[in-house]
Amino acid sequence: MSTPLDDLFVKVRSENRAALIAYIPAGFPTIEGCKKVIQAFVEGGVDAIEIGFPYSDPVMDGPTIQAAADQSLSQGTNAADVFAALKVATDSGVPAVVMTYWNPIEKYGVEKFAQSIAANGGSGVITPDLTIEESTGWKSAVEKNEINPIYVVAPSTSAQRLPQVTSRCGGFVYAASLMGVTGTRAAVSSGAPDLVARIRETTELPVAVGLGVSTREQAKGVAGYADGVIVGSAFIKAMQDAPNEAEGLKSVKELAQQLSLGVREGR
Amino acid sequence: MTTLDEIAGHFGQYGGRFVPEALIGALEELDAARIKAQTDPTFIAELAELHRTYTGRPSILTEAKRFAEHAGGAQILLKREDLNHTGSHKINNVLGQALLTKRMGKKRIIAETGAGQHGVASATAAALMGLECVVYMGEEDTKRQALNVARMKLLGAEVIPVTSGSRTLKDAINEAMRDWVTNVETTHYMLGTVAGPHPFPSMVRDFHKIIGEESREQVLALTGKLPTAVLACVGGGSNAIGIFHRFISDPEVRLIGLEAAGDGVETGRHAATITGGTPGVLHGNRTYVLQDENGQTIESHSISAGLDYPGVGPEHAYLHDIGRAEYRAITDAQAMHAFALLCKTEGIIPAIETAHALAGALQIGNELGPDAILLINLSGRGDKDVHTAAQYFGIPL
Numbered sequence: 198m199s200t201p202l203d204d205l206f207v208k209v210r211s212e213n214r215a216a217l218i219a220y221i222p223a224g225f226p227t228i229e230g231c232k233k234v235i236q237a238f239v240e241g242g243v244d245a246i247e248i249g250f251p252y253s254d255p256v257m258d259g260p261t262i263q264a265a266a267d268q269s270l271s272q273g274t275n276a277a278d279v280f281a282a283l284k285v286a287t288d289s290g291v292p293a294v295v296m297t298y299w300n301p302i303e304k305y306g307v308e309k310f311a312q313s314i315a316a317n318g319g320s321g322v323i324t325p326d327l328t329i330e331e332s333t334g335w336k337s338a339v340e341k342n343e344i345n346p347i348y349v350v351a352p353s354t355s356a357q358r359l360p361q362v363t364s365r366c367g368g369f370v371y372a373a374s375l376m377g378v379t380g381t382r383a384a385v386s387s388g389a390p391d392l393v394a395r396i397r398e399t400t401e402l403p404v405a406v407g408l409g410v411s412t413r414e415q416a417k418g419v420a421g422y423a424d425g426v427i428v429g430s431a432f433i434k435a436m437q438d439a440p441n442e443a444e445g446l447k448s449v450k451e452l453a454q455q456l457s458l459g460v461r462e463g464r
Numbered sequence: 465m466t467t468l469d470e471i472a473g474h475f476g477q478y479g480g481r482f483v484p485e486a487l488i489g490a491l492e493e494l495d496a497a498r499i500k501a502q503t504d505p506t507f508i509a510e511l512a513e514l515h516r517t518y519t520g521r522p523s524i525l526t527e528a529k530r531f532a533e534h535a536g537g538a539q540i541l542l543k544r545e546d547l548n549h550t551g552s553h554k555i556n557n558v559l560g561q562a563l564l565t566k567r568m569g570k571k572r573i574i575a576e577t578g579a580g581q582h583g584v585a586s587a588t589a590a591a592l593m594g595l596e597c598v599v600y601m602g603e604e605d606t607k608r609q610a611l612n613v614a615r616m617k618l619l620g621a622e623v624i625p626v627t628s629g630s631r632t633l634k635d636a637i638n639e640a641m642r643d644w645v646t647n648v649e650t651t652h653y654m655l656g657t658v659a660g661p662h663p664f665p666s667m668v669r670d671f672h673k674i675i676g677e678e679s680r681e682q683v684l685a686l687t688g689k690l691p692t693a694v695l696a697c698v699g700g701g702s703n704a705i706g707i708f709h710r711f712i713s714d715p716e717v718r719l720i721g722l723e724a725a726g727d728g729v730e731t732g733r734h735a736a737t738i739t740g741g742t743p744g745v746l747h748g749n750r751t752y753v754l755q756d757e758n759g760q761t762i763e764s765h766s767i768s769a770g771l772d773y774p775g776v777g778p779e780h781a782y783l784h785d786i787g788r789a790e791y792r793a794i795t796d797a798q799a800m801h802a803f804a805l806l807c808k809t810e811g812i813i814p815a816i817e818t819a820h821a822l823a824g825a826l827q828i829g830n831e832l833g834p835d836a837i838l839l840i841n842l843s844g845r846g847d848k849d850v851h852t853a854a855q856y857f858g859i860p861l
């Protein structure tokens with residue numbers, strides 16, 4: 198069975214463009230405010246949404262997402278809030294996934310977590326610190342619940358290891374554009390096209406590029422060689438830098454509109 | 465080609481690798497380097513020579529007769545890791561890792577530190593071997609351990625205060641991991657305890673197991689017997705696994721780890737991970753973790769910066785579950801009582817971390833009586849803690 202995320206990539210491939218995937222941590226800026234950000238994403242034309250599960254020790258994240266996670270956790274955001282945010286996204290008709298470090302999944306219950314994703318219309322889960330060696334239990338849980346397991350690969354992933362990881366992926370392969378943590382950057386890493394090309398030699402799955410994309414120009418550049426463009430920190434910054442929530446939501450929507458033009462201009 | 469099932473680094477259900485894919489290459493490179501070094505006579509000789517002429521090994525065994533009067537009359541034997549160069553067991557690990565760093569052709573090391581002992585040891589090894597050194601230290605700890613911050617700077621290291629999260633050891637590790645993900649090609653992460661992703665728990669243990677190997681022979685030579693129990697404080701667990709390891713195959717020897725109970729495990733303000741935590745994943749491995757019902761790490765509390773950590777090495781989690789080692793929790797007050805007692809009965813000022821093991825010796829000695837032989841890892845000296853102890857005991861500075 199295909200997930201809404203699988204269907205999305207069939208569609209964007211037929212339109213000869215890339216998909217825009219937007220990230221927001223559940224509970225940021227507030228539990229209710231997050232739902233409004235999701236609405237702004239939808240109105241701004243994003244193709245898919247990643248709901249982050251805020252975590253106390255986010256070793257893959259730079260200062261922007263760390264601060265957003267702290268702000269969210271200080272309001273007591275829990276698993277139920279993550280699934281509620283996921284449902285807001287999927288109810289609006291946009292494919293959505295959860296991105297989470299592994300420990301919250303293990304604590305919630307591996308099988309139960311996969312079930313709750315499916316029950317809330319989610320297409321899959323991105324697990325940035327789950328190595329394939331540790332993924333046996335997760336593999337059977339995602340298969341049973343027919344959701345996409347999305348793993349992250351990096352420029353340092355060896356030629357030998359790359360097919361082992363991509364063969365475990367469903368939905369898309371998450372290509373980390375550079376060696377580093379999340380955050381906006383002046384330029385998207387020049388290593389990204391090379392990594393995407395290496396991934397394509399191992400799999401037919403769509404490839405989405407994340408880390409460091411924040412502008413229409415950058416989205417356009419990435420859309421030239423990837424199937425998806427992932428943007429996170431730039432949306433969070435738009436909320437953080439705004440004088441109030443309403444202004445923040447307005448800039449989020451405008452940024453989404455700009456980026457969704459970018460993903461259509463790449464080819 | 466390796467199959468998924470052959471990947472080592474597990475202790476029962478604990479250990480493993482839970483890290484961004486970006487780090488896998490570096491972990492594999494490190495694993496290959498340390499396995500090669502284990503059987504390489506040149507490496508073995510180089511490290512042994514450094515320990516003889518630089519660390520000051522073998523460290524001596526001191527019998528603490530006056531302290532023993534307060535410990536039920538049990539024979540108390542102190543393994544003097546405090547007399548090592550830089551003042552703690554931490555030097556054993558950093559010299560080994562620094563040699564590996566050079567072999568891997570890397571020029572820069574990063575380290576996390578809580579009490580500052582591992583940071584000082586890392587800065588020392590870097591100075592000795594001409595490596596660039598950056599130490600991440602929780603802002604809270606830079607205040608508690610200001611003397612060690614100055615020592616690191618004198619040794620040429622850059623100290624970066626970490627202001628995220630609880631501003632202690634766990635956040636310093638997060639920040640070091642972020643640096644490592646970014647600079648992994650040129651940089652070795654010199655992790656300071658038996659935690660983190662494979663191969664760190666095994667590798668760091670192997671660099672510390674000399675403590676148990678030496679002391680087993682020293683105790684046999686002195687008493688003609690094996691010790692009744694071996695005691696050590698447990699933060700991440702490196703000094704404890706170092707002294708335990710040679711005794712694991714001696715079933716008659718009790719292995720006892722002393723965790724930090726802070727204000728008391730029942731208050732929730734503690735760092736007793738095995739006593740008060742549950743299995744989970746933190747900093748790249750599965751182990752006992754202080755966490756809430758959503759899997760968020762709970763901040764730990766201890767008067768001792770070096771024990772103030774909400775995780776513990778995975779091998780300890782395993783030794784606990786199979787019943788080979790026991791873990792008890794010692795409050796701040798119990799530790800400071802033992803700290804003062806060792807100062808006044810033996811003329812030795814221990815690290816506050818180590819004082820937790822000494823408090824355990826007082827308990828176990830009184831439980832077992834005069835026939836018992838207790839071997840205690842005196843993991844570090846207390847110079848760095850003079851300020852904290854003076855404040856605690858109301859001594860004006």
Ligand SMILES: Cc1ncc(COP(=O)(O)O)c(C=O)c1O
Binds near residue numbers: 703
């Ligand atoms: C003297 C001393 N003992 C013990 C520890 C705790 O570390 P571990 O449990 O890894 O031995 C530290 C840590 O800083 C220390 O400085």
